[in-house]
Amino acid sequence: MIYFDKVSKKYFDKSVALDNVSFTIEPGEFVSVVGHSGAGKSTLLKMILAEEKPSAGKVFFESVDIHTLGRRHIPTLRRRIGSVFQDFRLLPHKTAFENIAFTMEAAGRAEDEIESDVPHVLELVGLDDKMWNFPFELSGGERQRVAIARAIVNQPDLLIADEPTGNLDPLSTHEIIEIFKKINDIGTTVILTTHNKGVIDKLGKRVITLEKGKIIRDDKEGRYVI
Numbered sequence: 682m683i684y685f686d687k688v689s690k691k692y693f694d695k696s697v698a699l700d701n702v703s704f705t706i707e708p709g710e711f712v713s714v715v716g717h718s719g720a721g722k723s724t725l726l727k728m729i730l731a732e733e734k735p736s737a738g739k740v741f742f743e744s745v746d747i748h749t750l751g752r753r754h755i756p757t758l759r760r761r762i763g764s765v766f767q768d769f770r771l772l773p774h775k776t777a778f779e780n781i782a783f784t785m786e787a788a789g790r791a792e793d794e795i796e797s798d799v800p801h802v803l804e805l806v807g808l809d810d811k812m813w814n815f816p817f818e819l820s821g822g823e824r825q826r827v828a829i830a831r832a833i834v835n836q837p838d839l840l841i842a843d844e845p846t847g848n849l850d851p852l853s854t855h856e857i858i859e860i861f862k863k864i865n866d867i868g869t870t871v872i873l874t875t876h877n878k879g880v881i882d883k884l885g886k887r888v889i890t891l892e893k894g895k896i897i898r899d900d901k902e903g904r905y906v907i
């Protein structure tokens with residue numbers, strides 16, 4: 682599904698974020714990307730979302746070379762990918778329901794689909810009782826669950842999560858990881874970056890370890906070793 686072919690990235694100030702990185706992610710995999718701050722994790726995710734271009738090498742989404750896509754095809758790529766971030770990125774003046782409905786409207790989904798899918802996806806993340814709450818009325822873990830519901834409501838093939846538990850306490854972290862596992866079990870490919878050793882060790886899934894822009898480990902049932 683995702684193929685990085687000898688990808689390097691240098692930013693304008695010449696800092697090397699990725700250095701000759703190659704790997705493949707198959708459909709349905711759950712892959713964690715770990716490494717110290719500055720190791721290149723976010724850069725790697727940005728390449729998949731076509732937010733940054735490689736300085737060398739190619740990134741493929743299925744058979745499509747992402748960085749040869751014309752500007753008008755990029756939204757089509759991004760619609761196949763759901764994303765979740767450390768800082769939730771919810772719209773503060775919209776309720777949980779409205780945050781999710783807004784994403785569906787932007788994707789051109791019909792009103793009756795919105796009415797049926799939003800409660801369904803909130804139930805999946807265990808938040809159907811907070812549908813009409815605003816973000817400021819929710820805990821960090823609950824906000825992240827709304828953000829995850831929003832990321833999956835248009836049924837993406839791939840879910841990308843950049844440090845999704847970075848701002849959360851251990852209990853909320855546990856709950857969020859269980860939700861990612863559930864989403865993966867129903868067939869969505871998941872790529873997660875994290876600093877959290879406990880998360881990785883508990884997942885028991887594939888782990889790619891980055892150090893200074895290079896892959897130093899790629900373990901099938903990885904542990905956090907840095």
Ligand code: ADP
Pocket residue numbers: 692693694696697698716717718719720721722723724725
């Ligand atoms: P991580 O997500 O692992 O913390 P990043 O991908 O954010 O790593 O960063 C990798 C390297 O690239 C770091 O040295 C960082 O300073 C640099 N970098 C990231 N984004 C930019 C940018 N927009 N401009 C210049 N340098 C950047």
